[in-house]
Amino acid sequence: MGNVIPHSVFSEFDINLFKSGKHYRLYEKLGSHPMEVNGEKGTYFAVWAPSAKAVSVVGDFNYWLEGDHKLNVRWDASGIWEGFIPGVKPGTKYKYKIHSHNQDIKTEKADPFARYSEQPPKTASVVWDKTYKWKDKKWMDTRKEKNSLDAPYSVYEVHLGSWKKNEKNEFLTYEELSKDLVAYVKEMNFTHVEFMPVMEYPYDPSWGYQLTGYFAPTSRFGEPEGLKLLIDTLHQNGIGVILDWVPSHFPEDAHGLGFFDGSSLYEHPDRRRGYHPDWKSLIFNYGRNEVRAFLISNALFWLDQYHVDGLRVDAVASMLYLDYSRDEGEWEPNIYGNNENLEAISLIRELNEEVYKSFEGVQTIAEESTSFSMVSRPVSIGGLGFGMKWMMGWMHDSLEYFKKEPVYRRHHQNDLTFSMTYAFTENFMLPFSHDEVVYGKQSLLYKMPGDEWQRFANLRLLFGYMFTHPGTNLLFMGAEFGQSSEWNFEQSLDWHLLQYEFHDGVRQLVKDLNKFYRDHPALFEKQFSSEGFQWIDYGDHENSVLTYMRKGHKEEDDLVIACNFTPVPREKYRIGVPRSGQFKEVFNTDAKKYGGSGSKNTIRKTSKKSWHGKDHSIEVTIPPLGMVVFL
Template sequence: MDLQQQVLAGKCAQPFSFLGPQNKDASTLTVNLLFPTAQSVRLLSKNGKKVLAKADANESGLCSIDIKKQSLVFPYLVEVTNPQGKHRFFDPYQFIDDAYHAVHFIDHAPENIYRQAGAQLLSSSQGVDGVRFAVFAPNASAVSVIGDFNAWNIQQHPMQKTDLGYFVLFVPGLAAGEKYKFAVHDAHGHRLADKSDPVGFQQEQYPSHSSVVYDHEAYQWHDDKWLARKNRNPYRQPMSIYEVHLGSWKRPNAPEQRYMSYHQLADDLVDYVKQMAYTHIEVLPVSEFPFDGSWGYQPVGLFAPTSRFGDADSFKYFVDQCHQQGIGVIIDWVPAHFPEDPHGLARFDGTCVYEYEDPRKGWHPDWNSCIYDFGKDTVRQFLVGNALYWFDKFHVDAIRVDAVASMLYLDYSREDGEWIPNIDGSNHNYEAISLLKWMNTEVYKQYPHAITIAEESTSFAGVSRPVSDGGLGFGFKWNMGWMHDSLSYIEKDPAYRKYHHGELTFSMVYAYDENFVLPISHDEVVHGKGSMLQKMPGDEWQKFANLRAYYGFMFGHPGKKLQFMGNEFAQPIEWNHDQELRWDMLSHPMHAGIHQLYRDLNKVYQHFTALHELDHEHGGFRWIDLHNSEQSLLSFTRTDSDNNQLVLVICNFTPVPHDNMRFGVPKSGSYRVIINTDEQDYGGSAYALKTQVRSEAIAWHDLDDSICTNVPPLATLMLVCEQI
């Protein structure tokens, strides 16, 4: 098949060798143009006032116009006459240098993936505005860009294949808002399902899944004060995170609107989070995804905020409003796997461009999805560039990296014979480890105040240690051990808790091995696990009391805090992504009490530096009594960096109150109650308790001084030491 036949069939990988200006002889050019249904074609000067040449088109819409070289002035316009009328446009195939420029430096830095690839709005070297398309499909025999602008016809805009495996084309006259996809033919010439742009910045929902040209420079940010703020050491700052599924936090009242928009969320959700005194919002993955039931954890468009809630500018507005209200934004990021949807990355050009070829490495049995090939340079750049992209273009403050354990281990969820050992015969995926180190290095190098958080469920060493010290380089790690152990404990009947006391105390053995976040995430309130309230034993009062005591313990324990939406008011049933939260429960006093407690815990946690400043340093914690398993009592202190502030935490995990209990204290002074989860306003029993007690020079718990106080049933107390 010669070039002309390839062009007519929509299967040409070298269109610049046939379309546009071609040398006919030393003095003459032949301009080849293809416009289906064209009857005649004229070449015009840039301003359209001068006719340079003209000719008739054949029945296929192909037209060849001969013109003297000195007569063709660049850039030239094309005027096509067809049954629908006259159409004027600049010939894309006269802009060969502008098309090729996309790939000259694309592999020099990870951020070039979103600065050069995809659909880039720009002006050509000759001053013509348009969109440069670049898509990586190294084993494709042909790729065309299709869209409303060419009636989705694969003949009209074939793309040029480059030595780096990218197909490129500059299409003049296009602007933001244009819909497009890539028509891809595999190495054997078979047409695949049309593909969304892997680096597309905006994408439509089902059924089109079309990418949309987007202008990142259009949105005007107003978060300068937030970005310029000082004292940004996250390890010594409070971090109380509200984890949110945007589609089910609340639903709109309008029946024609399925979801709240980013703009509505920027008003209602941000206002709520501020009232509740959270420091951060963490949103479940916002990268475009086709299936609602995946909650975003099966993303297809990594560079496109999901259009369920609005366009990319609207998501920027949401982040902007968070920042203006003093709230940080964390997004869940999913570099571990992707689904097989035909418009997505799977077998993108008919081969495994993005995923491992061997299913023992490239297929995830738990989630029925493809695993990225972490060893390919192009895939590594794609993923690292995407992480940088969210900090750069959307001003997010942190990424929480999903399913890190599944990346680290080659045998994750696999039986013997179902996985391939590494070069040393072990189960570590060195390629994924290297990728995560590179990602963290680039993020912290380019955005020093950014935060990366790992969801890593094993004891892999050094997840939140610097790469220079042999770690993976994350800023923080979710403390899955604390979560599992503490929930296992609190779910037990209080009568049996004394036999499991170590489940609460063991976390302090490894509390400083990593920079931990204490997570009660969406995963703990789905798939039959019940809501947090449903996990609690006992009658209704005891369920609420247990939950209040547990939340108090969580805020006293070292580590940043994360709570999934609905848990803060004791959602009565487990989370359902198809329904909004049970906000009606706030009219019930017990639920309202939990709600008020959680707000007060957030405020106390932020106000008292002892409760957050040394979350990740040994000097910030001291056991008072960890051995009282018989009464299921725990007591410990938290201090700040200057050892000026001290908070005593006492937890009683049985329904038995204790009068005049003595606790050793490392400082003499007056101890004032700042949190009592048994307060009447919280739905508690309001058990008699002095709000302030003075220490006495009575040795207790191996300390010279002690205090004496009542301890309410199923309650956590926090008392701050104030010098006499």
């Protein structure tokens, strides 16, 4: 290999943007980029390491020896080291050997901007330059309407490593998933998939939430083009793709971002703001311009290079509060004396503004568990700028209610009705995520009380209630067929359960609920507006019955919904309705094909008997532990 040839792809304008934290396409400049310089093929390397006094590229092309291929530091105080090495080809494994001014420390680091990495537990970066020819133009041209806030949005959350494995208990490849997973998601009528982090991570039990390769899809399932094929195939089948994205923290692994150039480069130097006690990981320095540019560039990278339709931002609450998971004396207030992390809030707003400005038809979704206000409101009116926010309170209250034996539920109806007091303060997504089925919390099915029939009926009712509650929906894989055991990332879902009638009944129910949601505008046109919901009666505690309406733009689309949270059928149950005429049952979670008792309603004609403040009413049967919808 030849020596390092001085070369740069940075203009003065690039450097000024980088220093000011406004360079949002850093992946086009930093990292390793195969190219031709002066007629020679090789690779250009660029890395940010301002505390270094020397940086060498070491790899399988130079026997991992330091000093043979030293990069040149730029003269402009940007802290960027760069150079072109002739003969270094795509597929070459490499790292940066960084000799720091700080106490003469040496670190050996993976490239923060690498597009590909060795498969863990190996840790080297890989020079990568393959091209992929996308075939999803139709989706990209029309996705704005598919991803809008008044469109159906039903998400299947997937951990790629454990959705399904092959006969040898090995991971499926991206290519295999592009066949099996896509066909399944399409059959189940989900509108979107959400992948738990696909960026490179060293430790399987972290499920991908401790990242070391922010720009590299994990090599566990194949090459980067495989992930592009998976996303492309989903798009060609009309399915949107959301990626989990983790700007909240990163691990201390030796090859990762921590203590990168012998200094606290990416992490905040004050451990009260730079270390996460819950996850024993490091927290980004959100006030450092170059770190802000790194994070925003990374978010845009996945939208740009991988055509993703949304980012679900992990652990937003931990970013917003300086005292998150900290006791008194373990944190320092901001300049106003309170607990908000002003630098993180500023970054989030800047990120969301840039995402929505640069990419049409995408969404950012906040996993945020507190009552921080205006998370999903525009930055222009003082919000954080997310498109949606997870409704963690609804999830918690609903599961607490459903865990109770039906005989006690009449004392706790407020657990279900309380969500409507704040349902329209944000654009809420209703999540039953992976977090609810791990660490001894049991599967959704086994949270339910009663005998086998009642457990499954409760689960079907929970899903029926979820899909008719205002907001968008998210289900973690396995929930859709009533997985019995907790999720285990080391093994496949229990697909064998589908041979049993009750499990297959739940799967059929979720499939039909997804279709029902997509087919009925009353469930999505005003899903974030109080105009889209109206209580009929939330006060029938004694019978544990809720009745309500969902409304679309047209009155003829309005739905009347009744839920019975006890195993006692409610026969000749009178409901006030908004108009005279006939009402037809259009969905019933108690149908025999779902494993229910088969209770159903024929067409119901209204009577002029006033009820629930309405001039007209109907008498119906609400099935045991069932939800029924009338149109």
